[in-house]
Amino acid sequence: MRPLPRPAETPDAAPQPVPRPAPCSPDTPGPTATEERALDRLTALVRQCHGSQVDVWLDETGTPAAPSAAAECLASARRTQLKPYVAPAVLLYIGSPEDRAPAIDPYRIAGVTAVILVLAVGMSVLVATRLVRPVRAVTAAARRMRAGDGSARAVVRAKGEVGELGAAFNEMSEHLDRMERQRKAMVSDVSHELRTPLSNIRGWLEAAQDGVADLDPALTASLVEEATLLQHIVDDLQQLALADVGKLRLHPEPVDAAALTEQIATVYRAAAEAAELALTVEVSGRPHLEADPVRLRQAVGNLLANAVRYTPAGGRVTLRAYGDGDDVLIEVADTGPGIAPEHLPHVFDRFWRAEKSRSRRTGGSGLGLAIVRQLAEAHGGSAAVRSEPGRGATFTLRLPRAPE
Structure with missing residues (x-):
């Protein structure tokens, strides 16, 4: 049998559609x-x-x-x-036995390791030194403080937490040094204030005992005055001590500032007339506050007594009261010589007086303004002063206004 001849094909001829067999089942879809x-x-x-x-x-x-x-x-x-x-195939080259890795040099590895260790140790020592140096400075300053050196300060130039530690220590040291100086000054002032009246009383009593002086009514009145002054100093010190420990008792009640200022002015008007001063009262509105009237009269009375004492004859003392937002302000202004700027920060310090001789003719014990500040703070307020030399001074009590 002779085979059937193949049809001629042209390799470059376009592909012709080929008949496809029908799907085996009518439910089977054909190709798309x-x-x-x-x-x-x-x-x-x-x-x-x-x-x-x-x-x-x-x-x-x-x-x-x-x-x-x-x-x-x-x-x-x-x-x-x-x-x-499809992505091209990845070619993997496998070296021949002659392509060996270089030999490992243990000495080289040891050298590199040693260099790394030296650098690590050096950096650790440097960081530790920077951290330890300020701590040592604080420790040394603390030991000097324990030995009695109140001026001990830690020199810390570091930043961050260590720097904050040094700054806090220096602030504490400065505060303790200031408190120690104030304590020593207070002991000296207290001894001075108590020694003067006690010496007068003792001297006159010994003179009377020896028959040198007679206890006539004038001498008796003088001794009573000295004893009263001594009692005032002791009472003021006790009041300040109670305020320091928070045991100063107050009995607050609604207070009409206008009525209060008029009452205080009435008490001091005679002293002002005797000193040839004009004492006036100025009240704006009807400000009310919640305060202890006895303590408040004491505070304002101390301010008025100072104004009358330091204002020269022919001057004026003004007592004002007015509202300022949620506060009530009570001011005592005078036309006296004023206060020097360098003295203003110390006006409310205990036993502080600008006149250092502490003569009874030029001032009191130096506790009046300290008591004023303590009473104002006990009421939740504050005390302040503003002054210019030659233009008088104005003391201000700022107290919370009474709720409506």
Whole structure:
């Protein structure tokens, strides 16, 4: 039997559509248009490789299939068809036995390790020194303070937490030094204030005992005055001590500032007239506050007594009261010589007096203004002063206004 002749093929001819077998079941869908084009292209590649008319179809799993004789051509055609869509293969080069890794030099590794250790130790020592130096400075300053050196300060130039520690220590040291100086000054002032009246009383009593002086009414009145002064100093010290420990008792009640200032002015108006001074009262509105009237009269009375004492004849003392927001302000203004700027920060200090001789003719014990500040703070307020030399002084009590 003579074989059937093959139809002539042109390798470069465009692929012709190949009739596909119908689906095995009507429920099985056939290939889509895109799949048909891809299958036609694959068929053309398989025929070009095999050199004969070979059919390519999709099996039940949707995989291209061809006769077993064209299996290799099908695999090659599929690789050619998928090559534009697949990443190139990774080339793995395996060296030959001659391509050996360089030998490990243990001395070199040891040297590098030693250098790293030296650098690490050096940096650790540097950081530790920077951290320890300010701590040592604070420790040394604390030991000097314990030895009695009130001027001990720690020199700390570091920043961060260590710097804050040094600054806090210096602030504490300065505060303790200031408190110690104030304590010594207070002991000296108290001894001075108590020694003067006690010496007078003792001297006159010894003179009377020895028959040198007679206890006539004038001498008796003088001794009573000295004893009264001594009692005032002791009472003031006790009041300040109670205020320091927070045991100063107050009995607050609604107070009309206008009525209060008028009452206080009435008490001191006679002393002002005796000193040839004009004492006036100025009240704006009807300010009310919640305060202890006895303590408040004491505070304002101390201010008025100072104003009358230091204002020269022909001057004026003004007592004002007015509201300022949630506060009530009570002011005592005079036309006296005023206070020097360097003395203003010390006006409310205990036993402080600008006149250092502490003569009874020029001032009191130096506790009156300290008591004023303590009473104002006990009421939840504050005391302040403003003054210019030669233009008088104005003392201000700022107290909370009474609730409506």
